[in-house]
Amino acid sequence: MILCCVGCTLIALVPLLLITTQLVQRGWEAFTPALFTALPRPVGESGGGMANAFVGSGLILLLAAGIGIPLGIGGGLFLAHTRSTRLAAWVRFAADLQSGTPSIVTGIFVYALCVTTLGHFSGLAGGIALGLIMIPLVLRTTEEMLRLVPREVREGAIALGIPYWRVMCSVVLRAARSGIVTGILLSLARIAGETAPLLFTTLGNPNWSFDPLQPLAALPLQIFTYAISPFAAWQRQAWAGALALIGFVLLLNLGTRICFRTSSSAGDKP
Amino acid sequence: MFRGTDRLFIRLIGCAALSAIGVQLAMALFLGHGAFPILAHAGWGFLTDSVWNPVLDHFGALPILYGTVLSALLALCLAAPLGFGIAIFLAELAPRWLRAVVGPLVELLAAIPSVIYGLWGIFVLIPWLRDSGEPHLIRALGFLPLFRGPAYGIGLFAAGVILAIMILPIITALSRDVLLAVPNTQREAALALGATRWEMIRIAVLRYGRSGLLGAVFLGLGRALGETMAVTMVIGNRPDITASLFAPAQTMASLLANEFAEATGELHRSALFAVGLLLFVVTLGINALARVMVHRLVPQRRSVA
Numbered sequence: 001m002i003l004c005c006v007g008c009t010l011i012a013l014v015p016l017l018l019i020t021t022q023l024v025q026r027g028w029e030a031f032t033p034a035l036f037t038a039l040p041r042p043v044g045e046s047g048g049g050m051a052n053a054f055v056g057s058g059l060i061l062l063l064a065a066g067i068g069i070p071l072g073i074g075g076g077l078f079l080a081h082t083r084s085t086r087l088a089a090w091v092r093f094a095a096d097l098q099s100g101t102p103s104i105v106t107g108i109f110v111y112a113l114c115v116t117t118l119g120h121f122s123g124l125a126g127g128i129a130l131g132l133i134m135i136p137l138v139l140r141t142t143e144e145m146l147r148l149v150p151r152e153v154r155e156g157a158i159a160l161g162i163p164y165w166r167v168m169c170s171v172v173l174r175a176a177r178s179g180i181v182t183g184i185l186l187s188l189a190r191i192a193g194e195t196a197p198l199l200f201t202t203l204g205n206p207n208w209s210f211d212p213l214q215p216l217a218a219l220p221l222q223i224f225t226y227a228i229s230p231f232a233a234w235q236r237q238a239w240a241g242a243l244a245l246i247g248f249v250l251l252l253n254l255g256t257r258i259c260f261r262t263s264s265s266a267g268d269k270p
Numbered sequence: 271m272f273r274g275t276d277r278l279f280i281r282l283i284g285c286a287a288l289s290a291i292g293v294q295l296a297m298a299l300f301l302g303h304g305a306f307p308i309l310a311h312a313g314w315g316f317l318t319d320s321v322w323n324p325v326l327d328h329f330g331a332l333p334i335l336y337g338t339v340l341s342a343l344l345a346l347c348l349a350a351p352l353g354f355g356i357a358i359f360l361a362e363l364a365p366r367w368l369r370a371v372v373g374p375l376v377e378l379l380a381a382i383p384s385v386i387y388g389l390w391g392i393f394v395l396i397p398w399l400r401d402s403g404e405p406h407l408i409r410a411l412g413f414l415p416l417f418r419g420p421a422y423g424i425g426l427f428a429a430g431v432i433l434a435i436m437i438l439p440i441i442t443a444l445s446r447d448v449l450l451a452v453p454n455t456q457r458e459a460a461l462a463l464g465a466t467r468w469e470m471i472r473i474a475v476l477r478y479g480r481s482g483l484l485g486a487v488f489l490g491l492g493r494a495l496g497e498t499m500a501v502t503m504v505i506g507n508r509p510d511i512t513a514s515l516f517a518p519a520q521t522m523a524s525l526l527a528n529e530f531a532e533a534t535g536e537l538h539r540s541a542l543f544a545v546g547l548l549l550f551v552v553t554l555g556i557n558a559l560a561r562v563m564v565h566r567l568v569p570q571r572r573s574v575a
Contacts, residue, residue, distance in 0.1 A: 001468045002363055008355025012376050012442070015435045019382060019390050026393070074286025081283065093561070094291040100489070100557035101550065102496020104523050105297070108530065108546040112300040132293055139290060165279035193383020196498035196523070200531040220385045220499075227389045228503060235393070242386045253381045257374055 027243030030236040040206055043231050050241050052208050056217035063127025064134055072138025077168055080146035095136035106132050107197030123216030126202030130191040141183025145176035182260045189252035195220035219245055304543030322509040329541035333509040337519035342494040344430030350487050353441030361449035362471055380439035388503030391432050396423035404516055419514035427515045429505040437490035448482030451568045485563030492556040498523040522549045
């Protein structure tokens with residue numbers, strides 16, 4: 001039985017190994033500077049890159065961060081403020097449910113909310129969709145991190161006569177800063193690869209696009225389009241784009257895990 | 271104690287917190303509003319009709335439900351035993367240093383974006399399934415209708431395999447936390463009665479953590495039902511009901527990914543909203559159930575990212 005459990009663990013690591021080695025192997029070929037600086041070329045012409053997608057993804061992530069971080073941290077502060085009321089429990093529950101809601105459903109919601117009212121697809125709508133996905137992730141980590149700040153810190157600051165809002169923002173938030181930053185980075189890594197909600201909010205764009213009120217290009221969307229296309233040159237670029245994307249995601253994941261060893265100790269036996 | 275700016279501050283963070291509840295309510299409202307025309311038009315027939323044909327404005331969701339349920343169940347059958355095995359290994363058997371290495375490695379599987387799983391599925395998994403995986407299965411298990419038919423590579427089976435890989439880290443992480451939350455006195459009592467190590471795990475740990483483990487499976491199920499890109503890229507996207515696991519199919523999420531941006535007719539769009547609403551309600555219910563089951567054993571836990 002013990003061997004069986006070890007076997008399970010080994011089996012689980014096989015796909016991780018297969019996917020990363022395949023990505024490096026197949027993505028390396030098209031992983032050139034042009035990938036980051038050139039625009040896509042029409043079918044039949046070789047070369048070209050995905051620069052527009054990197055720029056578009058960056059813009060969308062900025063928009064999402066602008067929505068997700070303040071609302072997430074605010075919500076986390078509120079939960080730290082009213083720890084165990086019924087309202088706090090509902091907020092916590094709703095955040096958990098939101099993080100379990102399929103991202104494509106969030107996409108449809110933003111379509112109904114934003115695309116139909118504006119009348120056209122836009123990068124802004126994509127940013128809102130990703131921001132909504134980000135809120136519960138930031139909210140829950142903020143709450144967990146604020147929970148770790150000792151009561152005495154807060155009480156001491158209040159005893160000095162500092163207004164409550166300054167205590168929360170300058171003292172308590174600052175004490176939990178590194179953990180909250182970790183949470184934000186991990187949530188960014190999580191939404192950077194989200195594709196489904198962008199399909200009918202951002203739509204994608206094969207040209208340079210900087211206007212968030214118009215359809216924007218996005219890296220995951222471009223990978224998707226290229227992957228299901230029948231052209232070998234595009235498929236190679238899809239692999240290269242995927243290599244860049246996973247490099248970004250895994251770096252953020254591993255980097256934050258190594259820098260702040262908060263998450264690995266949380267699951268240990270008492 | 272609270273005056274002026276403090277009150278404003280509390281109101282502000284209160285609004286931020288309420289937005290979490292507001293988004294869920296607004297989602298239900300908007301999706302329900304969008305789904306209303308088709309539900310008024312077709313009623314319950316929408317769920318029981320087995321023809322989905324946008325060209326003729328005929329919308330029956332049964333084949334899509336079938337594909338969704340079957341692919342998710344297949345993923346669970348593959349991922350749940352593996353996940354439990356890893357959780358037992360991590361919680362009971364592995365030395366501390368190994369646990370600190372393997373746990374995060376398995377969780378990295380959750381960090382790989384869905385679209386990359388899809389890419390890998392198209393170019394690596396599907397050719398392999400078509401040329402060696404599925405023919406072997408057909409030869410070995412072909413006496414069951416589930417394992418008959420031509421091996422296309424794309425189809426329900428490929429979707430199930432990819433979904434299994436994708437939900438494995440969630441099931442593993444949660445069941446590990448459930449097992450770690452089992453009090454040590456349970457283990458000691460079993461050992462004192464003369465149980466071997468495996469008997470101790472089976473009697474004292476797994477049985478004690480039963481509902482939490484079931485909760486972990488449900489959470490994996492919720493994730494599998496809603497997973498979109500990878501499934502869209504490998505499942506074949508044909509809303510048919512076929513007995514064979516190797517046939518192309520369609521899930522709720524992949525249907526939305528395929529048709530939503532191109533839906534033009536009022537009724538077509540409404541039917542897609544109805545599918546979205548159904549997906550929303552089903553995952554909401556499953557997730558709520560899972561949270562309750564896990565929280566009973568593990569009172570406070572960071573949400574699985």
